[in-house]
Amino acid sequence: MSKRIIPGFHLTLGITITMLSLLILIPLASVLVYSLRIGPAQFFKVVTDATVVAAFGTSIIFSFIAAVINTVFGVILAWVLVRYEFPGKRILDGLVELPFALPTAVAGITLSKMYSTTGELGAPLAKLGIYVSYTHLGLTVALIFIGIPFVVRAIQPVLEKFNPAYEEAAYILGADRRVTFQRVILPELGPAMLTGFGLAFARGIGEYGSVIYIAGNSAKEHTQVVSYIIMQKLNYLDYGSATAIALVMLIISFLLLLFINIVQVYQSRRTSGVYEVASQTTGDALPQPQAGRYVMIAVSVAFVLLMLVMPLLSIIRNSLSKGFAFYLSSLDTQYVKSAFAVTLIATVLTLIVNTFFGLVAAWVMTRFQFKGKQVLATLIDIPFSISPVIAGLSFIMMFGRLGWAFPILEKINDTFGTDIQIVFALPGVVLATIFVTFPFVSREIIPVLNSIGTDEEEAAALMGAKGLTIFRRVTLPHIKWALIYGMILCTARALGEFGAVNALSKTRGVTFTLPLEIDALYLAGDSDSIVAAFAVSSILVIIAVFVLVLRNFFEHSEKQKMAGA
Amino acid sequence: MYVELKNINKNFGDFQASKDVSFGIEKGRLVALLGPSGSGKTTILRMIAGLEKPTSGDIIIDGRRVNDLSPSDRGIGFVFQSYALFRYMTVYDNVAFGLEILKTPKNQIRERVNELLALTDLKGLEDRYPNQLSGGQRQRVAFARALAPNPSLLLLDEPFAAIDAKVRQELRSWLREMIYKVGITSIFVTHDQDEAVEVADQIIVTNKGQIEQIGTPTEIYKTPQTPFVSQFIGQGTVIEDYYRLRGFEKGNYKGAIIRPEFVEAFKNDNDRFADVVGISEKGTITDILFRGNSLEVRLDVEGVQLVTHRSLERRPIEIGEVMNVIIYRVYAFDDERAYLLENEELKKKDVNNVHLESYLYSNEGYFVV
Ligand SMILES: Nc1ncnc2c1ncn2[C@@H]1O[C@H](COP(=O)(O)OP(=O)(O)O)[C@@H](O)[C@H]1O
Ligand SMILES: [Mg+2]
Numbered sequence: 001m002s003k004r005i006i007p008g009f010h011l012t013l014g015i016t017i018t019m020l021s022l023l024i025l026i027p028l029a030s031v032l033v034y035s036l037r038i039g040p041a042q043f044f045k046v047v048t049d050a051t052v053v054a055a056f057g058t059s060i061i062f063s064f065i066a067a068v069i070n071t072v073f074g075v076i077l078a079w080v081l082v083r084y085e086f087p088g089k090r091i092l093d094g095l096v097e098l099p100f101a102l103p104t105a106v107a108g109i110t111l112s113k114m115y116s117t118t119g120e121l122g123a124p125l126a127k128l129g130i131y132v133s134y135t136h137l138g139l140t141v142a143l144i145f146i147g148i149p150f151v152v153r154a155i156q157p158v159l160e161k162f163n164p165a166y167e168e169a170a171y172i173l174g175a176d177r178r179v180t181f182q183r184v185i186l187p188e189l190g191p192a193m194l195t196g197f198g199l200a201f202a203r204g205i206g207e208y209g210s211v212i213y214i215a216g217n218s219a220k221e222h223t224q225v226v227s228y229i230i231m232q233k234l235n236y237l238d239y240g241s242a243t244a245i246a247l248v249m250l251i252i253s254f255l256l257l258l259f260i261n262i263v264q265v266y267q268s269r270r271t272s273g274v275y276e277v278a279s280q281t282t283g284d285a286l287p288q289p290q291a292g293r294y295v296m297i298a299v300s301v302a303f304v305l306l307m308l309v310m311p312l313l314s315i316i317r318n319s320l321s322k323g324f325a326f327y328l329s330s331l332d333t334q335y336v337k338s339a340f341a342v343t344l345i346a347t348v349l350t351l352i353v354n355t356f357f358g359l360v361a362a363w364v365m366t367r368f369q370f371k372g373k374q375v376l377a378t379l380i381d382i383p384f385s386i387s388p389v390i391a392g393l394s395f396i397m398m399f400g401r402l403g404w405a406f407p408i409l410e411k412i413n414d415t416f417g418t419d420i421q422i423v424f425a426l427p428g429v430v431l432a433t434i435f436v437t438f439p440f441v442s443r444e445i446i447p448v449l450n451s452i453g454t455d456e457e458e459a460a461a462l463m464g465a466k467g468l469t470i471f472r473r474v475t476l477p478h479i480k481w482a483l484i485y486g487m488i489l490c491t492a493r494a495l496g497e498f499g500a501v502n503a504l505s506k507t508r509g510v511t512f513t514l515p516l517e518i519d520a521l522y523l524a525g526d527s528d529s530i531v532a533a534f535a536v537s538s539i540l541v542i543i544a545v546f547v548l549v550l551r552n553f554f555e556h557s558e559k560q561k562m563a564g565a
Numbered sequence: 566m567y568v569e570l571k572n573i574n575k576n577f578g579d580f581q582a583s584k585d586v587s588f589g590i591e592k593g594r595l596v597a598l599l600g601p602s603g604s605g606k607t608t609i610l611r612m613i614a615g616l617e618k619p620t621s622g623d624i625i626i627d628g629r630r631v632n633d634l635s636p637s638d639r640g641i642g643f644v645f646q647s648y649a650l651f652r653y654m655t656v657y658d659n660v661a662f663g664l665e666i667l668k669t670p671k672n673q674i675r676e677r678v679n680e681l682l683a684l685t686d687l688k689g690l691e692d693r694y695p696n697q698l699s700g701g702q703r704q705r706v707a708f709a710r711a712l713a714p715n716p717s718l719l720l721l722d723e724p725f726a727a728i729d730a731k732v733r734q735e736l737r738s739w740l741r742e743m744i745y746k747v748g749i750t751s752i753f754v755t756h757d758q759d760e761a762v763e764v765a766d767q768i769i770v771t772n773k774g775q776i777e778q779i780g781t782p783t784e785i786y787k788t789p790q791t792p793f794v795s796q797f798i799g800q801g802t803v804i805e806d807y808y809r810l811r812g813f814e815k816g817n818y819k820g821a822i823i824r825p826e827f828v829e830a831f832k833n834d835n836d837r838f839a840d841v842v843g844i845s846e847k848g849t850i851t852d853i854l855f856r857g858n859s860l861e862v863r864l865d866v867e868g869v870q871l872v873t874h875r876s877l878e879r880r881p882i883e884i885g886e887v888m889n890v891i892i893y894r895v896y897a898f899d900d901e902r903a904y905l906l907e908n909e910e911l912k913k914k915d916v917n918n919v920h921l922e923s924y925l926y927s928n929e930g931y932f933v934v
Pocket of ligand 1: 577580582600601602603604605606607608609
């Protein structure tokens with residue numbers, strides 16, 4: 001390998017691997033180690049238990065169904081967003097991202113309420129004999145909600161770069177719209193569809209916050225999902241079973257990640273070298289049946305209204321259902337204030353750590369070639385595809401009473417006379433939040449850094465600029481918007497993290513975050529508490545909408561900059 | 566006329582990409598649409614193909630008005646600028662695609678595809694995917710795919726743009742031969758005059774959405790009719806006060822184009838030019854640039870900056886050296902047209918070009934010059 005011109009390889013690689021190991025891999029390995037400790041016989045007994053098998057069945061089957069539905073609507077939505085111009089298109093584009101920005105617990109209670117027999121949609125449906133909340137149908141609806149952006153965002157860029165000449169070539173050779181779609185467009189979209197499907201599927205299998213309220217969690221009805229079972233075992237302090245089930249889940253996630261990676265390798269085998277940028281729009285003489293176009297737009301708008309906008313409005317309506325005074329008073333409690341403070345601390349710390357990691361990791365992943373890069377990329381992405389509950393479990397198995405690091409922690413406390421607590425204390429909440437949002441910033445920066453190439457940095461390095469100067473003066477201006485967007489997304493997710501924190505935080509008013517407070521209020525069950533839950537949720541909704549607007553703004557200004565260049 | 570465009574206009578919103586375009590092409594011709602980037606060449610080609618609808622005007626192919634026919638009913642083959650080979654299909658499937666759409670029986674498809682692959686020298690590559698091919702091979706696949714359904718008109722958009730400069734030369738003659746072998750009427754788009762001159766037997770020059778001139782390569786080269794063509798073709802320089810040069814009078818023109826090959830610069834003692842020394846004028850060499858197979862010499866003649874080429878076989882020259890300079894001719898132009906002006910004194914002297922010209926178009930300077 002030639003000498004690297006761009007500085008910082010060893011340093012950034014070192015930091016990346018160290019942070020990845022400390023924050024993700026070692027905690028995850030703790031789960032593995034503990035689950036192996038219980039012995040094969042016990043392990044086998046746990047994972048073949050009827051309830052557990054049923055939960056795996058439920059999670060897999062309904063995640064699969066939801067992912068299939070999302071793939072169909074994802075293609076339609078992506079197509080409409082890329083190919084058609086119509087008023088409100090940018091709003092539609094922004095709304096697709098809502099499930100990324102909305103806390104899962106908020107989505108969960110909202111969908112559950114909306115589809116209950118007294119809810120906005122549940123009531124009319126119940127009259128027709130269709131029950132959604134606490135059934136498999138409800139579970140599927142929640143999984144569709146959280147999965148849709150994965151598919152749309154996987155397909156959209158491919159479609160944007162899709163050269164219209166392919167369609168025209170087929171059309172000149174006599175192919176009609178159907179044949180062109182089947183034989184020319186679909187193969188091009190195939191890998192992106194599979195990637196989106198895989199991501200939505202993986203996310204669905206591990207999903208916790210958005211499904212537990214609506215799924216019913218009944219062993220008899222087979223509406224328990226795997227994350228719920230793990231959480232239940234944790235609550236019974238049955239760590240052996242929890243880790244055994246988590247291990248199986250990890251293996252499934254890993255296989256799915258592997259599948260996605262293979263798909264992407266296959267895709268680059270066919271497309272590398274014949275990559276081309278769409279240079280023009282399709283000709284006006286190509287048949288574009290107006291009717292088909294309106295149907296597509298209508299379907300997309302209806303889907304987004306029903307699946308994404310209705311829940312949003314429902315939150316606002318519910319939160320104000322007892323008047324504005326009640327709304328304000330329910331925000332003004334000791335619990336909410338404490339939760340707000342905890343959430344804020346966790347979010348700020350997470351943002352600092354993950355932004356630092358994101359920049360360093362993006363630098364090493366895009367500026368250097370080295371052995372094992374692909375493996376490293378996959379490892380960094382792990383938090384995307386595993387259940388947040390497992391993230392929480394990991395820290396319990398590391399720092400908890402049974403964890404291997406617990407004696408070390410005790411020793412430190414003994415020696416220094418300190419009282420550092422991690423599990424069920426603020427540090428645990430912070431660590432869990434960092435874990436689940438770990439790749440958010442790097443994921444936004446990496447594609448931008450890849451697309452701008454290394455020429456400018458090499459030029460600066462040859463002129464003698466030092467690493468930090470190069471980064472500040474040459475690189476940073478290019479990635480500014482991507483960085484800001486990654487940070488915003490990271491903030492939104494950190495504010496809303498539920499599953500992981502839920503496993504690690506037990507004391508309301510002390511270590512509860514806003515989503516946990518919402519959970520506590522909602523589960524209290526009386527009508528005042530439920531309205532209060534929605535009131536607290538509405539704060540997170542406002543933040544989510546704010547995030548969407550910012551995203552839209554940044555993306556737009558980015559596109560304008562590109563168009564000007 | 567096999568293909569005819571009558572008063573074609575094409576608007577994209579407010580922008581007019583084709584302005585009153587009319588031309589005809591005879592059967593069997595190989596025609597180039599030549600013009601700078603953005604001059605509307607592709608738009609014309611795409612309208613003939615049926616990928617764009619003209620805003621007004623008629624397109625006639627083989628006696629039929631095809632404005633309302635879909636591309637697949639026009640009997641055309643189209644080679645896209647970047648080829649647009651289907652990336653997820655093998656070479657074989659790419660070529661077979663059009664035939665499958667026509668519901669041709671399997672064995673006939675096989676026969677036709679094999680025939681085309683043999684013709685385009687792609688035998689043995691049937692199972693490759695587009696990204697496993699070189700640029701030239703991709704071009705040939707695109708060519709074979711377009712020809713598969715037996716079109717009677719072949720349209721090619723910048724067929725050499727995606728190919729390395731080195732192999733481009735080779736492919737030009739390959740494509741020319743191939744098109745004549747198949748015997749298909751063809752129109753190709755290019756912005757490269759060398760390419761047009763070398764490949765086409767007729768050139769249509771476009772500029773700002775309009776047709777500037779139609780003619781054989783020689784006609785276009787030797788008798789440019791518009792100011793644009795006289796500047797676009799060749800490497801001419803525009804000179805306003807051309808009338809300060811010996812042998813030219815001031816006329817009702819805005820300026821003139823002088824190509825390097827119109828300028829002769831020779832040393833005082835050059836026998837070959839002995840009888841025209843008297844009508845030459847002095848020019849000082851201001852710069853000499855090495856152009857690989859020749860020198861580009863810049864001269865100052867009476868304050869007019871001229872450019873000429875000089876064979877490397879001729880005697881060495883140096884900056885500051887004073888040469889004798891004769892300008893054979895210029896293209897003068899007004900707003901509308903270009904006019905050929907011959908050097909009057911040269912004409913009177915009746916040496917008119919005969920030997921100068923034969924000198925000019927020979928390999929230049931034998932040995933003593
Ligand atoms: N679909 C389109 N919409 C708007 N403008 C177009 C479109 N296609 C071409 N143009 C414009 O028409 C002009 C001529 O384009 P084109 O025919 O592609 O030129 P050429 O092939 O000679 O480079 C350009 O200015 C281009 O921007
Ligand atoms: Mg063009």
